[in-house]
């Protein structure tokens with residue numbers, strides 16, 4: 001169709017009245033001209049699915065727009081609103097009135113001018129020949145080293161800028177597109193695209209949500225402040241309460257400071273800044289929660305304190321208003337039980353920094369009502385979070401799966417592995433510890449750095465002129481392992497009688513990720529999460545799992561295969577047991593003990609069972625298992 005419009009002896013004009021994304025933009029480029037309404041926008045989001053515009057887009061766009069615009073749109077997925085599209089030659093007119101009428105009038109006033117017959121601008125051919133496209137590819141590679149689509153996109157753009165004919169360029173596009181569309185990487189990214197939408201549908205939750213017109217936040221610290229910003233930025237008035245004036249002032253200062261710095265950099269107008277600040281009302285009084293629709297509690301992680309503030313809130317809030325806790329791991333059933341009506345409670349686990357991180361893990365307790373849960377999901381949508389509903393188990397989904405991963409990272413280091421390795425996570429486990437706080441898995445080393453006041457990325461160190469010091473010495477965006485930490489680790493090894501050995505990259509990946517996947521399987525088996533793709537979304541948006549690998553459960557099913565994971569877990573399980581029996585310094589670990597579900601999916605995969613399109617094998621097998629199981633999680637019967 002695109003070629004037919006291009007070859008038409010009569011002038012063809014696309015009237016574009018909305019978002020022309022991907023295929024839509026390509027169809028419009030099949031026409032000789034484009035007239036768009038002011039609200040129209042153009043983009044090629046294929047790269048986010050590990051693909052390229054395979055409907056002639058890579059050959060047509062550089063024939064109307066500057067090469068660097070084509071790079072930004074196709075390689076980086078940049079969206080161009082109508083005005084920018086006009087400036088860049090993608091459209092020929094912005095309609096002032098009815099877009100179809102104006103496009104028709106435009107067609108009558110112009111001769112045919114097929115894009116396929118237009119040359120790429122001489123200057124752009126020159127840029128391409130002088131390495132501009134290679135430079136763009138290098139930048140894309142530095143940002144996402146494992147992605148393959150960028151190289152294919154650049155190959156197509158190079159073809160467009162070469163001496164090849166338009167038809168020859170299309171052949172390059174078709175061959176690169178075919179390569180990508182059958183790649184596992186694109187399958188992973190398409191899986192995530194659908195997983196994100198599927199996460200919004202929570203089994204058994206169909207009630208119409210309550211409107212959230214005003215929100216209360218209890219605790220103006222790191223998390224409370226970030227959460228308050230999320231709501232204000234969506235125009236929702238926030239009552240921010242803390243217990244002492246100085247803490248409240250510190251919280252407000254941080255919030256307003258972050259917005260002020262945006263305004264200073266020209267990323268926000270002064271008016272917008274004022275509007276946002278006016279939306280947050282600081283208070284020390286519970287009475288100010290009297291008319292809020294929901295409170296999100298973010299006081300320190302102390303069970304008795306949480307119970308007390310829940311009782312205090314109950315006294316002052318409307319009985320139908322929701323109370324949510326941002327606890328990272330306390331038992332929410334226990335907190336909710338202090339209230340007369342625990343059905344109004346659920347967990348809302350935000351990630352730090354809450355105003356930046358996209359994930360929201362919503363936690364359903366055994367008493368949460370359907371209305372509470374549906375309102376919690378709607379709340380996530382309201383503040384544009386990627387929201388996943390999970391059950392109330394230790395560490396919920398994300399942190400529970402992180403425990404074996406972090407535990408093995410430290411164990412591997414002790415055995416001799418280098419502290420840095422590459423899999424594609426946004427941040428490795430050790431660096432993550434320096435950001436969010438080191439766990440106590442290696443007490444000797446953690447005590448050593450903490451005694452010296454080196455708590456990680458946020459504790460500057462004058463002696464090394466570092467912005468932060470923990471396991472690493474952090475300077476700006478770079479970091480190096482602290483030599484004092486390495487020396488301390490040598491001491492620890494000697495004391496435990498551990499002789500360091502070379503550890504392969506393969507062993508590191510297997511021990512970190514297979515133990516994490518196994519834990520994910522246990523969570524699914526116990527019914528604390530509805531489906532395997534929900535786990536993938538938690539890891540993509542909360543823990544920086546590389547999108548090209550589709551999340552831990554997709555990675556297990558499609559990249560590695562369950563039989564191999566099962567076999568390797570058994571090997572590591574035996575080794576961990578031997579370590580525990582032979583060396584008194586080690587405790588037993590259970591995370592290598594294979595889950596029942598893993599054994600079942602490994603068996604199914606061995607027999608060649610395939611999941612129908614749009615489903616995962618884990619979910620197919622899980623459905624069978626859940627029907628028969630008496631697991632404790634809320635999704636175990638659904």
Ligand SMILES: NC(=O)c1ccc[n+]([C@@H]2O[C@H](COP(=O)([O-])OP(=O)(O)OC[C@H]3O[C@@H](n4cnc5c(N)ncnc54)[C@H](O)[C@@H]3O)[C@@H](O)[C@H]2O)c1
Pocket residue numbers: 218219220221222223224241242243244247248251297298299300301302309326327328329349350351352436
């Ligand atoms: N920090 C993280 O990375 C992170 C991530 C997810 C969840 N969480 C959870 O969020 C909660 C808060 O953590 P944080 O890191 O923001 O802590 P924080 O110490 O930065 O903030 C806690 C705030 O609560 C205030 N506070 C203490 N007692 C209070 C009371 N009785 N009434 C009102 N305010 C009171 C404190 O003054 C402080 O401003 C914890 O449950 C934590 O586990 C933290």
